[in-house]
Amino acid sequence: MISFVLRRALLVIPAFIGVTLLTFALVHLIPGDPVLMLAGERGISVERHAELMTQLGLDQPLWLQYATYLGNAIQGNLGKSIVTHRPVTEEFLTLFPATLELSFCAITFAILLGIPAGVLAAVKRGTILDHGVMVVSLTGYSMPIFWWGLLLIMLVSGILGWTPVSGRMDPTIWMDSVTGFMLIDSLLTKEPGAFSSAIRHLILPSLVVGTIPLAVIARMTRSAMLEVLGEDYVRTARAKGVSPLKVVMVHALRNALIPVITVIGLQTGVLLAGAILTETIFAWPGVGKWLVESIGRRDYPAVQGGILLIATVVILVNLLVDVLYGVVNPRIRYRR
Amino acid sequence: MALLEIENLTVEFGGGSNPFRAVEEVSYTLEKGEVLGIVGESGSGKSVSSLAVMGLVSFPGKVTASRMAFDGVDLQTLSPRQRRKLTGSDVAMIFQEPMTSLNPCFTVGYQITEALKIHQGGTRAERKARAVDLLGQVGIPDPASRLGTFPHQLSGGMSQRVMIAMAIACDPRLLVADEPTTALDVTIQAQIMDLLLTLQRERGMAMLLITHDLAVVAEAAHRVVVMYAGQVVESGSVPAIFDHPRHPYTKALLAALPERAIGAERLNTIPGVVPGAHDRPKGCLLAPRCPHVQDRCRTERPPLEDGPDQSRVRCFYPLDPDGVPTA
Numbered sequence: 001m002i003s004f005v006l007r008r009a010l011l012v013i014p015a016f017i018g019v020t021l022l023t024f025a026l027v028h029l030i031p032g033d034p035v036l037m038l039a040g041e042r043g044i045s046v047e048r049h050a051e052l053m054t055q056l057g058l059d060q061p062l063w064l065q066y067a068t069y070l071g072n073a074i075q076g077n078l079g080k081s082i083v084t085h086r087p088v089t090e091e092f093l094t095l096f097p098a099t100l101e102l103s104f105c106a107i108t109f110a111i112l113l114g115i116p117a118g119v120l121a122a123v124k125r126g127t128i129l130d131h132g133v134m135v136v137s138l139t140g141y142s143m144p145i146f147w148w149g150l151l152l153i154m155l156v157s158g159i160l161g162w163t164p165v166s167g168r169m170d171p172t173i174w175m176d177s178v179t180g181f182m183l184i185d186s187l188l189t190k191e192p193g194a195f196s197s198a199i200r201h202l203i204l205p206s207l208v209v210g211t212i213p214l215a216v217i218a219r220m221t222r223s224a225m226l227e228v229l230g231e232d233y234v235r236t237a238r239a240k241g242v243s244p245l246k247v248v249m250v251h252a253l254r255n256a257l258i259p260v261i262t263v264i265g266l267q268t269g270v271l272l273a274g275a276i277l278t279e280t281i282f283a284w285p286g287v288g289k290w291l292v293e294s295i296g297r298r299d300y301p302a303v304q305g306g307i308l309l310i311a312t313v314v315i316l317v318n319l320l321v322d323v324l325y326g327v328v329n330p331r332i333r334y335r336r
Numbered sequence: 337m338a339l340l341e342i343e344n345l346t347v348e349f350g351g352g353s354n355p356f357r358a359v360e361e362v363s364y365t366l367e368k369g370e371v372l373g374i375v376g377e378s379g380s381g382k383s384v385s386s387l388a389v390m391g392l393v394s395f396p397g398k399v400t401a402s403r404m405a406f407d408g409v410d411l412q413t414l415s416p417r418q419r420r421k422l423t424g425s426d427v428a429m430i431f432q433e434p435m436t437s438l439n440p441c442f443t444v445g446y447q448i449t450e451a452l453k454i455h456q457g458g459t460r461a462e463r464k465a466r467a468v469d470l471l472g473q474v475g476i477p478d479p480a481s482r483l484g485t486f487p488h489q490l491s492g493g494m495s496q497r498v499m500i501a502m503a504i505a506c507d508p509r510l511l512v513a514d515e516p517t518t519a520l521d522v523t524i525q526a527q528i529m530d531l532l533l534t535l536q537r538e539r540g541m542a543m544l545l546i547t548h549d550l551a552v553v554a555e556a557a558h559r560v561v562v563m564y565a566g567q568v569v570e571s572g573s574v575p576a577i578f579d580h581p582r583h584p585y586t587k588a589l590l591a592a593l594p595e596r597a598i599g600a601e602r603l604n605t606i607p608g609v610v611p612g613a614h615d616r617p618k619g620c621l622l623a624p625r626c627p628h629v630q631d632r633c634r635t636e637r638p639p640l641e642d643g644p645d646q647s648r649v650r651c652f653y654p655l656d657p658d659g660v661p662t663a
Contacts, residue, residue, distance in 0.1 A: 232431060233439040238392055239431075240451040240502065241424030244416075254441040330486040331440060 004333055008322045012315055019311040020073060024066050027304050034082055037298040078305030083297050088305035092287055097180025099286035103271050105202050106210035114214045118221025123248055141215035145274050149208040149281040163200050166283035170197040205282045209274045213267040220263045224256035258329050265321030269314045339542050340366040340510060343403035347388050349396060356613040359385045360566040369540040373557030375550055379610045381566035382546045386512050390429050391419050425455040428503035432515040434495035438487035445483030448502050455506045470501040493524035504535060512544045550593055554578055562586045565610050565621040568640055572647030582654040584626050628661045
């Protein structure tokens, strides 16, 4: 098992280099001049422009800029934001807990609802329940996130007034940021109502971010379960006198989880992409909103660094998924 | 009283006015400690009928019978929970494909002790000791170290031994063996068959042996039921049926044995195929393939009629000992 984990971990290195190359290339393909953006409407002299270009290292050949960038990135230095002059890593780490909290709640919601829904649809295949689950999940999958978010805000926050419209915490409650995770911080603080406020702020954004993963997980679980339920070993379990519930939840689900776990890993990428839009809609102070703003400001180091850090998170989550694979599926664990 | 009584067992697939009958009015009995062979071509309904006995036919299959009793208990009146108490303990089953019949995600030990846990309880250590004992009984070397292995680490023969260990875990009185050796190498086939017959004799367990291999039946079974297209066409004691088959289909099956074609240019075959869902004949189901077919056979279905010595045959003109149709 240890050698299996190590071999998987080694694969992270080429993936990481690939991501740096991609982010670097993508950002430099965006049209627009960062120095002109910095200068704003006042304009800037040609000499000052050249001076700033040199200062920021933007006058050097692309390959050299990339080499410098990669060298610094490996040392954990992703440069300073052109706009705020604070280190990109620092800005990212300040905002990341908010995104992580949102993503975690969203994927938890998607898994807790998606797997049972998929199992139920598979076991009751061909019934109204099955068709219902599939229609709802297809709708969820097809829904544009920003529109779905706005719709929910209008209905649940606006008309029904059940949840707050935006932000992470009621502005009347003030508390220290210890971990950056509101759910934990609000439990640590003595402020009354802080925890419930944190939860109420989380509900809608989590639902919105989790919608697409939920739909994908439900559909994947259903098709994997349908395949597994027809397997000989499921019949063997029934022939042993195992109860129908245990046949489905133990013998079948354990096997069906293998493709589902893959999908969950892949969905973390979708999740963070969804978080970018959702954070903007809900004024959620996370890395997604920060990235969108940085792109608007042509803040090259911030965008590059932000995407790189998000990609690193996705790579690490997928590493975790690979390891989970081995735990669930002994055939992978023992393959030499 | 017979251990297993099956009367007019029918299994249908697909609803509506014209469902497909995979098994049609099958009747047989099985005494305690007896080995009953069920033979037939692929698609003759022998597997489906045994799954119906186990209660393993799942939706959309529909099982009906005028009587289906195990040790005098009517299986059709039992609740699903009561039925499950029988399956895996008193009635156990092994399957054709050992490699796919074990769950790839669980260890051999887990899969054997699971049956013990459901039906017999006991402590974890007791169950583990019993599992080691069972693996030893089915001839697996170094059984204690095998508990932690996963199915993909076992060969086909070893997997089938594990399946057998699982099946006999709760000392069943009836073992249903659905083509237990078909998927195995020829050398392993003999070993597994020997193992099954030894266990059967030692434990006095009744066995329903489903196979398309008449040689296996001749060696292992006391009585035999010949199935064709979902129906029983002939049943009786093994010596009687092998020496003097009364149904033309049984005779053709026996003639198709390679051993009976020694010296001949070609092996004997039965022309045509088993009728499918949409081309079932109106009369006798064998009529299109029968060498002795008469007009009556094409319009009327023959009933299963009792003969001497508990034998039964479904033919208007059963063959006499010389192989000539009687009037």
